[in-house]
Amino acid sequence: MQKRHFILFTLLLNLMVGSAVQAQPVRTDFVESELVPEEASIQPGRSFWIALRMKMDEHWHIYWRNPGDAAYPTSIEWTLPEGFPAGPIRWPYPQQIDLPPLANYGYEGEVFLLTEITPPEDLKPGTTVDITAYGDWLVCEEVCIPGSSYYTLPLPVKDEPPVAVENWMDGFAKARGNLPLEEHGWKIEAAVTDSQVVIQATRPSWFTGDLSAVKFFPYESTLINHFDKQLFSKGDITYQVAANANVLMSSPPGRIQGVLVSEDGWRGPGSEQAIAFDVPVSDTMTVLAATASAAVPTGGSGEVTSTWWALLFAFAGGMILNLMPCVLPVLSLKVLGFLQQAGEDESKSWQHGSMFTAGVLISFLVLAGILIGLRAGGEQLGWGFQLQSPVFVTIISSFLFLFGLSLF
Structure with missing residues (x-):
C-alpha cells in the first residue's frame, strides 16, 4: 500500500514539475507557438536558453531576419525581472521561398528561435521566476496574415545544475545544428561590381572535402535581387557565388554581412551547413571569369526592360x-x-x-x-x-x- 502511494506521489510530483516548466501552446491562424525551456530550472548567475517554438501548418511559412522581397521578420519582446538581460534571437539559416517574381527567406514546418538569458548572481534559490514575452510574426502562403501572442513561462530557481527538458532536447539540438557558424576557419571576401555582389570563400588547409553549391543569404534586404538565380563557380582553392545587385542599392556598401549555406558541410560531409560572415568590401578581390561571364540578366529573359x-x-x-x-x-x-x-x-x-x-x-x-x-x-x-x-x-x-x- 505504501509503495502504491509512493508511486502515485512520484507521478504527481513529475506532473507538477512538468507543468511548471512548460506553458500551454498558443494556437493562432495557421501557427502553433509557445515558449519552451532547454532546462527544467535556472541557477543563479548561469545563462540559460529559451526558444520560441513555432509550428506552421503545411505550406505556410514565417520569415527570417531578412524576409527577402516583402513581409517582415518574426520578433520577440521580452518582459523580464530586473537583472535578467536577454540576448538577440539566434536565427537558424533559412530556406528560399519563391513566389515569382518575388522570393522570400523564412521557415516552413517547425522552427526554434533561440534566445540566451542570464539571471543575476544574487537570485534566491527556492523561488520561481516568470519569463514573459510577446511574439509578433507574419505567416504566409498565397496570402499573409499577421499573428502575435503573449507567453508566460514559470521557471523554478535551484542552487544545483539544471536538468535538460527531455521533450525539447531534439528541437534545441536541431536548432543549434542549423545556426550559422561564427568561427569556421574559412576566409571570406566580398566584392561589388556594376551589376553583381560576389562572395568568395577560400578553403582552410584542413578542409579535404568539396562544395558542389553555395547559396548566399544577405542580412541587408536591398543588397541583391533575391529571386534571380545565383551563380556558383570554383577556383583552385576558392569558391565564389555571385548575385545580381538590387536596383534599390543606391551606393556600394562598405561592409557585407550574411550567411553562406552549402549542403555539403563547411567542415566536411555531415557537418554544419551554414557559416556567418561580416567583411569589408574588397577592391582587390579577383572575380573568377566563370562567375563574371555567366551573369544572368536581372529577372531573366522574360522581363520587360524597356x-x-x-x-x-x-x-x-x-x-x-x-x-x-x-x-x-x-x-x-x-x-x-x-x-x-x-x-x-x-x-x-x-x-x-x-x-x-x-x-x-x-x-x-x-x-x-x-x-x-x-x-x-x-x-x-x-x-x-x-x-x-x-x-x-x-x-x-x-x-x-x-x-x-x-x-x-
Whole structure:
C-alpha cells in the first residue's frame, strides 16, 4: 500500500514539475507557438536558453531576419525581472521561398528561435521566476496574415545544475545544428561590381572535402535581387557565388554581412551547413571569369526592360481597370461630369484633365518616395501590407462607407 502511494506521489510530483516548466501552446491562424525551456530550472548567475517554438501548418511559412522581397521578420519582446538581460534571437539559416517574381527567406514546418538569458548572481534559490514575452510574426502562403501572442513561462530557481527538458532536447539540438557558424576557419571576401555582389570563400588547409553549391543569404534586404538565380563557380582553392545587385542599392556598401549555406558541410560531409560572415568590401578581390561571364540578366529573359514597353503595359492595365466592378459606379460620375462640361470652354476640360492627372501622379510619387525612404532606412516594408492590418482595414472601410453615404 505504501509503495502504491509512493508511486502515485512520484507521478504527481513529475506532473507538477512538468507543468511548471512548460506553458500551454498558443494556437493562432495557421501557427502553433509557445515558449519552451532547454532546462527544467535556472541557477543563479548561469545563462540559460529559451526558444520560441513555432509550428506552421503545411505550406505556410514565417520569415527570417531578412524576409527577402516583402513581409517582415518574426520578433520577440521580452518582459523580464530586473537583472535578467536577454540576448538577440539566434536565427537558424533559412530556406528560399519563391513566389515569382518575388522570393522570400523564412521557415516552413517547425522552427526554434533561440534566445540566451542570464539571471543575476544574487537570485534566491527556492523561488520561481516568470519569463514573459510577446511574439509578433507574419505567416504566409498565397496570402499573409499577421499573428502575435503573449507567453508566460514559470521557471523554478535551484542552487544545483539544471536538468535538460527531455521533450525539447531534439528541437534545441536541431536548432543549434542549423545556426550559422561564427568561427569556421574559412576566409571570406566580398566584392561589388556594376551589376553583381560576389562572395568568395577560400578553403582552410584542413578542409579535404568539396562544395558542389553555395547559396548566399544577405542580412541587408536591398543588397541583391533575391529571386534571380545565383551563380556558383570554383577556383583552385576558392569558391565564389555571385548575385545580381538590387536596383534599390543606391551606393556600394562598405561592409557585407550574411550567411553562406552549402549542403555539403563547411567542415566536411555531415557537418554544419551554414557559416556567418561580416567583411569589408574588397577592391582587390579577383572575380573568377566563370562567375563574371555567366551573369544572368536581372529577372531573366522574360522581363520587360524597356521603359516605353513598361509605360505601354501600365496604360493597358489602367484601361482594363475600367472594366472592374468597383470602377463602374465611378464611370457614371465621369459621364455626368463630361455632360456638364460639354457647354463650357474647351480649355477648361484640358485644365481639369491636366490637374487630375498631375494630382494622381504626384500622390503616387509621394507615396513611393516615402516607401523607398523607409526601406532605405532599414524598415522591412512592402506596398500592400497595410491592408493586412485589421485596424487599417477598419479605418479605410469606415471612410469608404461614409464617402458612399455622401453620394446619396
